[in-house]
Amino acid sequence: MEFIMELGQYMIANYQELLNLAWEHILMVAYGIGLALLIGVPLGVIAAKVNWLAPIILSLVNILQLIPSLAMLALLMLYFGFGFKTVVIGLLFYSLLPIVRNTYVGIKEVDESIIEAGVGNGMTPLQLLYKIQFPLSIPFLMAGIRLAAVIAISVATIGPYIGAGGLGKEIISGISLQSDVKIYAGAIPATIIAILADFILGKVEQKSKKRMAA
Amino acid sequence: MELLQDYIAFWADKYASIFDYMLEHVLISLTVAIISIVFTIPLAVWMTKMKSTKLRSFIFNIANIFQTIPTIALLAIMIPIFGIGFTPAIVALFLYALLPLLRNTYSGMESIDQEVVEAAKGMGFTSFQRIVKIELPIALPYIMSGIRVTSVYIISWTTLAALIGAGGLGDLVLAGIGYNDTFMIFTGAFLAIIIALILDFVLATVENKLIKL
Numbered sequence: 001m002e003f004i005m006e007l008g009q010y011m012i013a014n015y016q017e018l019l020n021l022a023w024e025h026i027l028m029v030a031y032g033i034g035l036a037l038l039i040g041v042p043l044g045v046i047a048a049k050v051n052w053l054a055p056i057i058l059s060l061v062n063i064l065q066l067i068p069s070l071a072m073l074a075l076l077m078l079y080f081g082f083g084f085k086t087v088v089i090g091l092l093f094y095s096l097l098p099i100v101r102n103t104y105v106g107i108k109e110v111d112e113s114i115i116e117a118g119v120g121n122g123m124t125p126l127q128l129l130y131k132i133q134f135p136l137s138i139p140f141l142m143a144g145i146r147l148a149a150v151i152a153i154s155v156a157t158i159g160p161y162i163g164a165g166g167l168g169k170e171i172i173s174g175i176s177l178q179s180d181v182k183i184y185a186g187a188i189p190a191t192i193i194a195i196l197a198d199f200i201l202g203k204v205e206q207k208s209k210k211r212m213a214a
Numbered sequence: 215m216e217l218l219q220d221y222i223a224f225w226a227d228k229y230a231s232i233f234d235y236m237l238e239h240v241l242i243s244l245t246v247a248i249i250s251i252v253f254t255i256p257l258a259v260w261m262t263k264m265k266s267t268k269l270r271s272f273i274f275n276i277a278n279i280f281q282t283i284p285t286i287a288l289l290a291i292m293i294p295i296f297g298i299g300f301t302p303a304i305v306a307l308f309l310y311a312l313l314p315l316l317r318n319t320y321s322g323m324e325s326i327d328q329e330v331v332e333a334a335k336g337m338g339f340t341s342f343q344r345i346v347k348i349e350l351p352i353a354l355p356y357i358m359s360g361i362r363v364t365s366v367y368i369i370s371w372t373t374l375a376a377l378i379g380a381g382g383l384g385d386l387v388l389a390g391i392g393y394n395d396t397f398m399i400f401t402g403a404f405l406a407i408i409i410a411l412i413l414d415f416v417l418a419t420v421e422n423k424l425i426k427l
Contacts, residue, residue: 066370066407067370067403067406067407068369068370068371068383068387068402068406068407069285069370069374070377070384070387071373071403071406074387074390074391074399074403075399075400075403078396150282153284154283154285154286157284157285157286157287158286158374161388161391162391168284168286171286171290172377174290175290175293175378180294183291183293184291186287186290187283187284187287187290190283191282191284191287194282195279195282198282
């Protein structure tokens with residue numbers, strides 16, 4: 001009980017700083033996922049369209065996912081230096097797998113008869129992609145973004161080890177100062193952000209599914 | 215070329231401690247994997263048998279929340295409770311491994327054709343015999359792929375256990391960040407990936423053998 005009081009006092013006293021760290025955390029994740037979308041969606045489309053490239057692209061992003069997050073960030077740090085930018089690149093790599101895979105699966109899942117109907121209407125392959133296959137794959141893509149967001153929020157917590165900010169800063173200084181209050185002051189907001197992101201993106205995903213069904 | 219020579223010299227110099235880190239890593243991962251398999255598979259089997267859907271979705275939600283918590287946050291939360299070192303790392307990684315194992319075992323048990331179960335009932339199997347002799351063998355492919363995926367993840371997560379003083383290859387990476395030593399970071403990352411790939415291969419082989427039986 002006493003601990004909760006202490007934690008509450010600490011969080012109220014430092015709320016400005018905690019808010020800044022949380023904002024930085026969210027910003028890193030948003031940039032990382034934004035870049036992953038820019039690169040991952042075209043990669044997924046290529047994998048779905050060019051059959052022989054699909055196994056290469058998919059296993060490549062799969063291997064990226066296998067690299068332990070701490071090691072990935074550390075290796076990137078050697079080339080890109082300390083700080084925000086490096087973490088964003090790391091998050092981009094980590095978010096690629098769910099986004100590429102789900103774009104690929106989404107496009108592959110489009111019903112043959114719908115595509116036939118499109119071809120029958122005289123659509124070119126590019127029109128087919130833009131007007132039919134891609135819009136129909138959006139619910140899958142949304143599920144991928146949701147997964148990517150949860151992973152990215154988790155990986156971003158390691159950012160302070162390579163000189164970036166974010167809520168991990170509070171947790172890590174808590175670990176090294178052996179301050180339970182600091183640990184929880186970082187861990188609780190980070191957890192809340194992750195759970196909220198999962199919940200909100202889950203709702204968006206359901207909505208996009210419903211729109212497809214309608 | 216020079217780089218390669220330097221790297222070989224690095225190994226010659228440090229192979230004993232690298233080997234220790236690796237052993238520690240494997241030890242932590244295996245402990246977590248075994249504990250989670252022993253605990254989660256019976257839990258999942260029990261969940262398929264329970265009548266109350268509320269309790270079932272409650273358990274799934276809890277496992278889902280653990281999975282959502284950032285890894286370091288979960289590891290750090292354990293420190294005030296269990297201190298630093300081996301135990302908190304095991305507990306945190308176990309909570310992390312719950313969901314993938316639970317989900318795979320559960321969907322494996324759910325995929326069983328009810329007619330098979332009915333036939334077993336008709337032949338006078340008790341419910342325990344049914345689970346051991348009929349249902350688990352049928353669900354085995356799902357369960358094995360769950361174990362495989364989870365074990366590979368556990369190897370990767372264990373790297374983070376070094377942050378709360380549990381050791382393992384993460385220590386090598388952390389030391390590498392501290393000394394700005396490329397070789398250390400690279401070796402830690404590389405070995406963790408190799409262990410994960412070997413484990414994936416071994417479990418895939420076991421999986422194929424078991425399914426053929």
